[in-house]
C-alpha cells in the first residue's frame with residue numbers, strides 16, 4: 280500500500296531532482312511478507328540448519344537471514360550490482376552473513392568485543408580442511424589429559440568418560456544451623472531420556488537423601504522413611520524450608536553455600552548411565568591437582584548479574600569448578616598453537632571460549648532429557664541448586680556445547696560459507712574506531728569494535744545500512760556476555776573496549792542511559808553517523824519491536840534529529856518469540872521493519888504495511904499499524920508529536936491490556952509459548 284507525500288526539505292545540490300524523476304520508493308514494497316514471515320519462523324526454530332555459522336559464537340536475540348536476506352534482495356533489485364552493506368549493531372552477525380552469502384561487501388561493527396571477535400572469526404572462517412586438521416591436532420594433544428580428567432568405567436565394564444558431573448548446592452539453615460542439600464525437586468533426574476518411556480529415576484526426599492525410584496510413583500525414602508511425591512518441589516520462588524520449620528531465601532544461605540557431587544552421567548560408545556559417582560570419580564572431580572591459574576575478574580553489579588552476586592558469586596571464575604577451569608585454560612593454550620594460520624587459531628579459540636557458557640555451577644540439568652542448559656539461556660543468568668559440570672572436551676557424541684562439538688560445527692560452518700562465497704573472504708579487523716577509514720575496495724568484510732557513534736567508513740560510501748539496534752532495555756548484552764568476555768580476554772589481551780562505554784541499552788541497575796533522553800541522544804548520534812556514511816541514494820533499514828511508548832518516541836526522535844526521512848515500513852514475524860517466552864516477559868511476536876533515506880530527496884512514494892487479510896488481526900498487529908502511521912511522519916514530525924506518541928501508544932489495548940491477553944497471538948503460537956515456557 281503506498282501514499283504520496285511532498286518533500287520535507289529542499290533537495291540539496293548533490294541530489295538534484297527533476298520533474299521527470301521517478302518518486303523514491305521503498306524496497307520494503309518488494310517484500311513477499313507472507314513468504315518471508317513463514318521462512319523466518321522456520322529458521323528461528325532451527326537456526327543451526329538454516330544458517331550454520333551462527334553456532335560459531337553465542338549471541339542473544341539473533342535475527343533471521345530470511346527477513347534480512349529478503350530485504351537485501353529487494354534493495355538489490357532496485358539498485359543492481361555489488362553493494363556495500365553496513366550493520367553498525369552487528370551482534371550475532373546474521374545481517375553480515377546474509378550479505379556476504381549474496382556476494383556483497385560488508386561493514387560490521389559492534390560495541391562489544393565478544394561479538395567483534397566472533398564476527399571476525401565467523402566471516403573469516405578458513406577452508407574446512409584447515410579446521411579439520413586443527414581439530415585433530417588439538418585432539419591428539421589433549422587426549423591423555425581428557426582421559427585423566429574424565430576417563431571412567433561403566434557398570435558393564437566398558438571404558439568411557441564422565442560427560443556430566445552433577446552437583447547439588449548445600450547451605451546452612453539460618454534458624455538451626457543445620458546444613459542441608461537443596462535439591463530443587465523431588466525428581467532429581469530420570470535415568471534414561473524421557474522419550475524412552477522408562478520411569479527409572481533418581482529421587483530425593485526433603486532432607487536431601489538421594490535414592491533410586493520410579494518417576495511415576497510415590498516412594499518412601501529408604502533412609503528417613505518420609506513419603507516422597509515425585510512432583511514435589513523444594514525450592515519454590517528461591518526459598519527453602521528446613522526441618523526445623525524455618526524458611527530461608529536461598530540468598531540467605533549465600534555465606535555457607537557449598538557444592539556436593541551427587542550424580543554422574545557416564546557414556547561409552549554403546550551406553551550411557553546416570554549414576555551415583557564412584558569414589559574414583561569423586562576424587563577425579565575434586566582432586567587438588569586442578570590448579571587453574573587465571574583470574575577472570577570481578578562480576579560487575581548489574582540488572583542480570585545481581586542474581587549471581589546475591590548468591591555469593593563474586594568473580595567470574597566462581598562459576599566454574601576447578602577441573603573445568605583447568606581444562607579450559609589448557610585447551611585455550613593448545614588452540615592458540617594449533618595452526619600457523621591466524622584465521623584457524625581465531626576460530627579454534629572461539630570454540631574453546633564458547634564452551635565456557637556451560638558453567639559448571641550455573642548450568643541447569645534437564646532432568647527429563649538428560650542434558651545441560653547454557654548458563655545464560657533465555658537472556659538471563661540461570662541460578663540453580665542442581666548444577667552440571669560438562670566434560671569440556673566432550674565425549675563420544677555426548678554433551679551440548681563442548682569443544683569437540685564446537686570444532687565439528689566450525690567445519691560445517693566453514694563448508695556452508697565456502698559453498699556460498701566460493702572462496703575464503705578477505706576479512707579486516709577487528710579494527711578500533713580510531714583506525715583510519717582507508718580505501719574500501721581492499722576487503723570483503725571490515726569488522727570494527729567500538730561504539731558506532733563513529734564508524735570507520737568514508738562519507739557517501741554505503742548503499743544500504745541494514746541493522747537492528749538494541750531494543751531499549753530488553754536484552755543486557757554487556758552483562759550476559761561477561762563470562763565469555765572474561766575467557767576471551769585470556770586468549771586475546773587486545774580486546775579493547777572492556778568498559779563497554781556507549782552501550783545503547785537502558786539498564787536500571789547501573790543507571791546506564793536512564794536519564795531522560797539519554798537513549799535517544801545516543802541513538803541519534805549513531806543514526807547521524809550512519810547517515811554520513813550513506814550515499815545520497817542509500818537507504819537505512821532496520822527492525823524494531825517494543826511495548827514501550829518511550830522507546831518508540833526515542834527512536835523517532837533520534838531518526839529525525841539525524842536528518843533521516845521515512846520512506847516505508849512493513850510488519851514481519853519476529854524471530855525471537857521463543858526467547859522472550861522463555862524469559863516469561865510479555866512477548867512481542869512481530870517486528871516493524873523501518874526504511875529511511877537522508878532528508879532532501881524529491882517526492883517519495885511511501886510504503887505502508889501490507890493489509891494482510893490472511894493473518895489474524897491481533898492487538899499487536901493493530902498496535903504496529905498505529906506505530907507505522909506515526910513512523911511515516913519521521914522527517915516531518917510536527918510540534919507536539921512526542922506527546923501524541925505517548926498518549927496514543929500507551930492507551931492502545933496491546934499496551935494497556937493484561938499480560939495473558941496480549942501475549943497470545945494464535946492459539947497454536949500461544950500453545951508453543953506455553954510449552955517452551957514450561958521447558959525453560
Ligand SMILES: C[S@@+](CC[C@H](N)C(=O)[O-])C[C@H]1O[C@@H](n2cnc3c(N)ncnc32)[C@H](O)[C@@H]1O
Pocket residue numbers: 338339340341342343367368369370371372373374388389390391394729730731732746747748749750756757781782783784805
Ligand atoms: C539487537 S542486537 C543485534 C543483533 C544482530 N542483528 C543479530 O542478528 O545477532 C544489538 C547490538 O547492538 C550492540 N550495541 C549496543 N550499543 C552499541 C553502540 N553504541 N555501538 C555499536 N553497537 C552497539 C550490542 O552489543 C548488540 O550486539
Ligand SMILES: [Zn+2]
Pocket residue numbers: 452453454455456457521522523524525
Ligand atoms: Zn533449620
Ligand SMILES: [Zn+2]
Pocket residue numbers: 484485486487488500501502503504505
Ligand atoms: Zn530421607
